[in-house]
Amino acid sequence: MSVVNDFTIQVATVNGSGSQTANLVLLRSIFQMGVPVSGKNLFPSNIAGLPTWFTIRANHRGYIARKKEIDLLVAMNPETAKEDVLSLEPGRTVVYDEPLKLNALRDDLKFYPVPFDKIVAEVCPDAKLRRLVKNMIYDGVLARLLSIDLAEMEKALGKQLGKKPKAMELNGNALKAGFKYASENFEATDAYKIERLNKTAGQILVEGNAAAAMGCMFGGATVVAWYPITPSSSLPESLIGYLRKYRMDKQTGKATFAVVQAEDEIAAIGMVLGAGWAGARAMTSTSGPGISLMSEFAGLSYYAEIPGVIFNVQRVGPSTGLPTRTAQGDILFAALNSHGDTRHPLLLPGSVEECFSMAIDSFDLSERLQTLVYVMSDLDLGMNTWMSPTFTYPDKPIDRGKVLDEAKVRELGASWGRYKDVDGDAVPWRSLPDTKAPSFFTRGSGHNAMAVYSERPDDYQNNLDRLARKFVTAKSMVPAPVVNLRNGAKIGIVAYGSSSFATEESRDQLREQHGIETSYLRLRAYPFTADLDDFIRRHERVYVVEQNRDAQMLGLMKMDLDASLITKLSSVLHYNGLPIDARSITDGILAKEGK
Amino acid sequence: MSDAPSTPAKKVNRLGLDLASYRGSKTTLCAGCGHNAITERIIDAFYEMGIDAKKVLKLSGIGCSSKSPAYFLNQAHGFNSVHGRMPSVATGAMLANASMMAIGVSGDGDTGAIGAGQFMHLMRRNLPIIYIVEDNGCYGLTKGQFSPTADQGSKAKNGVVNELPPLDLCALAIELGASFVARSFSGDKKQLLSILKAAIAHKGTCLIDVISPCVTFNDHEGSTKSYAYVKDHDEVLGEVTFVPYFEDINVEYEAGSTTNVKMHDGSHLYLRKIAEDYNPSDKMAAIHLLHDTARRGEFATGVFYIEPDKEDFTTSLNMVDTPLAFLTTEQVRPPKAVLDQLMDGLK
Ligand SMILES: Cc1ncc(C[n+]2csc(CCOP(=O)(O)OP(=O)(O)O)c2C)c(N)n1
Numbered sequence: 057m058s059v060v061n062d063f064t065i066q067v068a069t070v071n072g073s074g075s076q077t078a079n080l081v082l083l084r085s086i087f088q089m090g091v092p093v094s095g096k097n098l099f100p101s102n103i104a105g106l107p108t109w110f111t112i113r114a115n116h117r118g119y120i121a122r123k124k125e126i127d128l129l130v131a132m133n134p135e136t137a138k139e140d141v142l143s144l145e146p147g148r149t150v151v152y153d154e155p156l157k158l159n160a161l162r163d164d165l166k167f168y169p170v171p172f173d174k175i176v177a178e179v180c181p182d183a184k185l186r187r188l189v190k191n192m193i194y195d196g197v198l199a200r201l202l203s204i205d206l207a208e209m210e211k212a213l214g215k216q217l218g219k220k221p222k223a224m225e226l227n228g229n230a231l232k233a234g235f236k237y238a239s240e241n242f243e244a245t246d247a248y249k250i251e252r253l254n255k256t257a258g259q260i261l262v263e264g265n266a267a268a269a270m271g272c273m274f275g276g277a278t279v280v281a282w283y284p285i286t287p288s289s290s291l292p293e294s295l296i297g298y299l300r301k302y303r304m305d306k307q308t309g310k311a312t313f314a315v316v317q318a319e320d321e322i323a324a325i326g327m328v329l330g331a332g333w334a335g336a337r338a339m340t341s342t343s344g345p346g347i348s349l350m351s352e353f354a355g356l357s358y359y360a361e362i363p364g365v366i367f368n369v370q371r372v373g374p375s376t377g378l379p380t381r382t383a384q385g386d387i388l389f390a391a392l393n394s395h396g397d398t399r400h401p402l403l404l405p406g407s408v409e410e411c412f413s414m415a416i417d418s419f420d421l422s423e424r425l426q427t428l429v430y431v432m433s434d435l436d437l438g439m440n441t442w443m444s445p446t447f448t449y450p451d452k453p454i455d456r457g458k459v460l461d462e463a464k465v466r467e468l469g470a471s472w473g474r475y476k477d478v479d480g481d482a483v484p485w486r487s488l489p490d491t492k493a494p495s496f497f498t499r500g501s502g503h504n505a506m507a508v509y510s511e512r513p514d515d516y517q518n519n520l521d522r523l524a525r526k527f528v529t530a531k532s533m534v535p536a537p538v539v540n541l542r543n544g545a546k547i548g549i550v551a552y553g554s555s556s557f558a559t560e561e562s563r564d565q566l567r568e569q570h571g572i573e574t575s576y577l578r579l580r581a582y583p584f585t586a587d588l589d590d591f592i593r594r595h596e597r598v599y600v601v602e603q604n605r606d607a608q609m610l611g612l613m614k615m616d617l618d619a620s621l622i623t624k625l626s627s628v629l630h631y632n633g634l635p636i637d638a639r640s641i642t643d644g645i646l647a648k649e650g651k
Numbered sequence: 652m653s654d655a656p657s658t659p660a661k662k663v664n665r666l667g668l669d670l671a672s673y674r675g676s677k678t679t680l681c682a683g684c685g686h687n688a689i690t691e692r693i694i695d696a697f698y699e700m701g702i703d704a705k706k707v708l709k710l711s712g713i714g715c716s717s718k719s720p721a722y723f724l725n726q727a728h729g730f731n732s733v734h735g736r737m738p739s740v741a742t743g744a745m746l747a748n749a750s751m752m753a754i755g756v757s758g759d760g761d762t763g764a765i766g767a768g769q770f771m772h773l774m775r776r777n778l779p780i781i782y783i784v785e786d787n788g789c790y791g792l793t794k795g796q797f798s799p800t801a802d803q804g805s806k807a808k809n810g811v812v813n814e815l816p817p818l819d820l821c822a823l824a825i826e827l828g829a830s831f832v833a834r835s836f837s838g839d840k841k842q843l844l845s846i847l848k849a850a851i852a853h854k855g856t857c858l859i860d861v862i863s864p865c866v867t868f869n870d871h872e873g874s875t876k877s878y879a880y881v882k883d884h885d886e887v888l889g890e891v892t893f894v895p896y897f898e899d900i901n902v903e904y905e906a907g908s909t910t911n912v913k914m915h916d917g918s919h920l921y922l923r924k925i926a927e928d929y930n931p932s933d934k935m936a937a938i939h940l941l942h943d944t945a946r947r948g949e950f951a952t953g954v955f956y957i958e959p960d961k962e963d964f965t966t967s968l969n970m971v972d973t974p975l976a977f978l979t980t981e982q983v984r985p986p987k988a989v990l991d992q993l994m995d996g997l998k
Pocket residue numbers: 713714715716717734757758759760761762785787789790791792793798
């Protein structure tokens with residue numbers, strides 16, 4: 057019996073052994089054959105020498121979330137090989153480095169031993185380069201076993217290596233040698249098979265951080281201040297590449313941006329707010345520990361009403377936690393970040409496409425609301441490779457919000473006050489330095505509507521109440537949730553961010569395997585809009601799916617929603633550092649449903 | 652925003668503005684606080700230099716000292732940010748609009764303690780800014796605790812003696828890369844004014860450590876930052892004379908007695924030599940001098956170090972001439988063809 061276009065391959069190697077090229081070539085060749093894929097890199101917090109696993113899921117229905125079970129293991133790492141093999145379900149396939157003798161471990165698996173060192177010695181005379189090309193051999197073996205067109209692999213290799221003829225030749229030879237070895241030594245192809253489909257036409261493969269970086273470039277970011285941290289760094293690093301290539305002024309060759317690697321995250325957010333205050337579109341990108349350091353400035357942004365964008369590519373906390381594992385663990389902290397009564401809008405990208413579009417939107421939103429906006433990505437979205445429709449070019453010009461120009465100064469005249477609500481939406485007009493508009497003094501200490509220092513109880517309270525009303529205004533500006541209502545469904549599911557793909561797959565499992573219809577609401581922002589209230593009202597029970605221990609989004613709902621709605625909510629939580637999978641959600645819901 | 656009646660005889664600067672145009676709101680600091688005297692000199696300096704206040708950004712951290720930007724240059728935008736973080740806010744602001752002139756006011760706690768990290772990195776970048784530390788050896792706003800510039804052996808009002816050696820912010824700034832480093836005393840009107848005017852003419856980081864006694868918490872017997880002690884131990888390096896580029900040079904000095912520094916904007920700074928061989932562009936000499944005076948229990952005032960043509964941070968970033976803050980959609984959003992090209996590369 058063969059399994060076509062629906063299985064998961066896991067390649068177990070050692071960090072720093074150069075397996076990334078081989079893994080991406082494998083992923084891309086399946087993609088080129090029209091079969092939906094996704095790739096997840098499970099790597100250690102270390103540069104070289106510790107185990108790492110790359111998982112590729114091929115699925116004809118287009119499921120791109122993680123799947124728990126591994127169907128085909130490529131065991132290259134002696135350290136983990138035994139445990140990796142023992143954890144497989146019966147009937148699965150193992151390609152392994154021959155000297156590891158893994159076939160002795162079990163007799164209910166299909167084993168393919170490959171003498172990698174021997175083969176690589178034949179195709180790569182330079183012993184120093186062998187380590188790097190050895191991995192291409194398993195691609196060749198898999199091409200044969202899984203019926204992947206060798207020409208597609210070669211094409212993918214070309215895409216991966218670009219214009220490096222020597223590397224192309226060496227890797228190409230290793231690929232062919234692996235294919236040849238498998239053809240000559242294994243009698244048939246494996247049960248798992250890739251067959252050509254037509255489901256990836258027009259799609260791209262990209263990581264969320266690169267997508268967000270493109271969004272920042274097209275969103276018109278002008279000042280970028282950042283401090284390196286996994287899993288955020290690849291966002292600013294990609295952005296620097298894009299800016300240098302596409303944002304140099306044609307006539308003068310000068311930069312339309314400034315990027316600073318700051319001395320820490322406090323300085324990074326300080327620079328963002330200084331720049332936002334003086335009129336730039338400023339951003340930073342970080343992860344949990346950086347968000348903790350930024351807290352004091354976050355409150356300043358809220359209270360002094362200064363725009364800025366923070367990308368939080370979430371990783372596992374608390375503390376240093378698991379720096380290379382994923383979570384949605386900073387939701388509550390980011391939403392309320394800083395002392396005193398503070399609220400920040402959050403954007404919740406649920407795909408790489410939204411990493412791009414929300415990056416663009418975040419700058420407009422931040423300037424329109426004159427406050428920090430957090431884009432809550434995570435390691436799974438940010439650093440893993442996702443299939444996606446191509447991104448859409450923004451159709452609206454940049455919106456800088458309420459910035460005083462000469463006409464507005466004339467219109468408002470003396471009635472202008474920096475913190476005065478003249479339009480009834482609680483968003484005041486801001487004046488920028490170096491313009492004709494009046495100047496004012498910005499401070500994080502108490503101030504009245506005219507931006508004058510004040511400790512008066514009424515001034516303080518009026519200001520805080522206006523900020524609360526501004527947060528209500530934000531509801532009309534943030535992206536609405538995506539709602540999918542099923543006729544007669546009693547159960548609703550709420551999810552957000554990188555939990556979305558697994559949640560959609562879980563809904564199919566619930567319907568097809570358990571006869572349970574569910575409606576779905578995918579949150580795309582905080583503050584919540586009335587859509588959420590409506591959705592909860594329509595259903596008997598609503599499960600909130602998230603990747604943290606403390607049900608943080610549900611916690612925010614408890615703060616904001618009516619008590620009658622809260623009683624309908626319960627949580628399905630996943631927080632072991634691995635990306636959430638559909639089966640875990642399905643099992644979680646079934647257990648709560650008493651099934 | 653002056654309500655003074657304009658009389659024909661009104662004294663004005665080269666922009667036609669009177670001194671009052673450079674004032675700020677009324678000070679809320681203690682009467683006699685050194686910080687107020689510094690505020691007065693800042694007003695004088697900007698007035699005499701004929702600077703358009705609309706082209707100035709005023710920044711500060713938190714402390715009594717950090718409140719002072721509200722008390723000068725009302726026409727300028729000001730930002731009283733968070734404790735110790737003025738440097739990063741100033742850096743961001745200058746990136747957003749590099750055509751502005753920045754003046755940052757900080758305290759010795761704000762800079763030497765909580766803000767030491769940001770202070771170092773601002774110096775290292777040589778950000779164009781006049782960075783004034785109003786140095787009183789204590790935390791004024793939190794009622795007199797020692798700051799990192801308190802001298803060893805100096806006594807607090809409650810009798811506690813400081814056991815730790817002080818940070819010398821000037822020596823640090825020279826070592827770290829600031830291109831204009833000076834110290835003055837809030838009570839030395841003439842010297843402070845000259846230094847401030849020279850700082851206005853300089854493009855790069857100007858670190859000015861101004862000893863500024865706290866009359867409320869650190870002006871008693873036993874304190875090394877009291878008015879009495881400071882007056883007694885101020886070792887003035889030599890006369891500082893500044894001649895802006897728009898004024899005729901009318902300075903006479905004996906050959907060999909004075910160093911004439913030609914500033915970036917064409918102004919001249921005349922530094923009377925304390926020693927025959929003192930050279931204000933020699934880092935090691937400057938640091939030596941600071942150590943020597945400190946060892947004698949004195950503190951030197953004057954311009955210690957100046958590097959008029961050192962490239963500043965905003966210049967090094969090669970930004971377009973239009974301030975980043977004012978770029979249009981067309982200038983900051985590449986055309987659709989770029990997105991198409993990027994998408995093709997990912998297919
Ligand atoms: C994060 C933080 N910690 C502590 C404080 C309290 N605080 C306010 S001002 C200050 C010290 C100010 O001393 P200095 O910078 O020397 O200025 P001065 O008041 O002496 O002019 C402190 C500790 C604060 N505002 N923020």
